[in-house]
Amino acid sequence: MxxxxxxxxxxxxxxxxxxxxxxxxxxxxxxxxxxxxxxxxxxxxxxxxxxxxxxxxxxxxxxxxxxxxxxxFPEPALIPADPEARGRVVWFDEFADTLLVGCAGKMFFNRVVAPRFLKRDGDLALADAAERDELPPLLDYLERVIPEGGWLVGDGLTLADVAVASPLVNLGHAGVEIDPARYPRVTDFAERMHARPSFAPTIARERGFLAR
Missing domain, CATH: 3.40.30.10 (Glutaredoxin)
Incomplete structure (x- = not known):
C-alpha cells in the first residue's frame, strides 16, 4: 500500500x-x-x-x-459507532483540516515552505498576523474542550485526536511556541500525542531535515 x-x-x-x-x-x-x-x-x-x-x-x-x-481495518476503531461520538469526531477532523490547518498554513508556508523549499521570500506580515489574530481563538477553543489528561471524544484515542495533533506540529516547525501557562491542556495534549509512536518518528525526521 x-x-x-x-x-x-x-x-x-x-x-x-x-x-x-x-x-x-x-x-x-x-x-x-x-x-x-x-x-x-x-x-x-x-x-x-x-x-x-x-x-x-x-x-x-x-x-x-x-x-x-x-x-x-476496523480495529482498533478510531471513528466511533455511537452517533453523537461519531459526529464529534467528524467535527474535530473538519475543524483541524480547515480552521487549524488554514491558520497554521499561513505561518508554515511563509516562514518555512517559501524560503526553504521554494527559495523565495514568504509573506512574513501575513504569517505574523495569523499568529497574532487567528491562532489565539483556535487555541482558546481547544483549551476549553480538551479534557485534562484526556481525549477529545470519549475515553480513548480517536481520529479527532490525530487530526488536531497533526497541524500543531506545523506550528512548532514555524517557530510558534504555545504558552503552557495560558494553554496547559493544549500543551499537554500536544506533548502526549506527538510522543506516540505513530507521530514521534515522523516529527523527528522533519525536525532533522529543517535543522540542516
Missing part, C-alpha cells in the same frame, strides 16, 4: 499517524503538490496530497483515505 505525499503536510502526517495507530503497513512515496508523477496523478487527478494506491484501488484526500481504512 503506497501513500503519496510529504509528511510536512498535516494531511499526509495525519494519514501516516492513523496508519501507525491501526498497524497498517504503508510505503510513503514523497511527492510535492502538483507533482507530475503519473502514479500519483492517477490517484490524485488534481495533484492534492495525500493520495493512496492500494492494489488497483486509488483514492485522494486524507479524510477519505482514513474513512476507507476504518472500513477496511
Amino acid at each position: 503506497i501513500l503519496y505525499g510529504s509528511t510536512f503536510s498535516p494531511f499526509v502526517r495525519k494519514a501516516v499517524a492513523v496508519a501507525g495507530e491501526k498497524g497498517i503497513g504503508l510505503e510513503v512515496k514523497a511527492v510535492g503538490i502538483g507533482d507530475p508523477d503519473p502514479a500519483f496523478r492517477e490517484a490524485s487527478p488534481f495533484g492534492k496530497m495525500p493520495a493512496l494506491a492500494d492494489g488497483d484501488y486509488r483514492l485522494a484526500d486524507s479524510s477519505a483515505i482514513v474513512h476507507y481504512w476504518e472500513a477496511k
Whole structure:
C-alpha cells in the first residue's frame, strides 16, 4: 500500500499517524503538490496530497483515505459507532483540516515552505498576523474542550485526536511556541500525542531535515 505525499503536510502526517495507530503497513512515496508523477496523478487527478494506491484501488484526500481504512481495518476503531461520538469526531477532523490547518498554513508556508523549499521570500506580515489574530481563538477553543489528561471524544484515542495533533506540529516547525501557562491542556495534549509512536518518528525526521 503506497501513500503519496510529504509528511510536512498535516494531511499526509495525519494519514501516516492513523496508519501507525491501526498497524497498517504503508510505503510513503514523497511527492510535492502538483507533482507530475503519473502514479500519483492517477490517484490524485488534481495533484492534492495525500493520495493512496492500494492494489488497483486509488483514492485522494486524507479524510477519505482514513474513512476507507476504518472500513477496511476496523480495529482498533478510531471513528466511533455511537452517533453523537461519531459526529464529534467528524467535527474535530473538519475543524483541524480547515480552521487549524488554514491558520497554521499561513505561518508554515511563509516562514518555512517559501524560503526553504521554494527559495523565495514568504509573506512574513501575513504569517505574523495569523499568529497574532487567528491562532489565539483556535487555541482558546481547544483549551476549553480538551479534557485534562484526556481525549477529545470519549475515553480513548480517536481520529479527532490525530487530526488536531497533526497541524500543531506545523506550528512548532514555524517557530510558534504555545504558552503552557495560558494553554496547559493544549500543551499537554500536544506533548502526549506527538510522543506516540505513530507521530514521534515522523516529527523527528522533519525536525532533522529543517535543522540542516
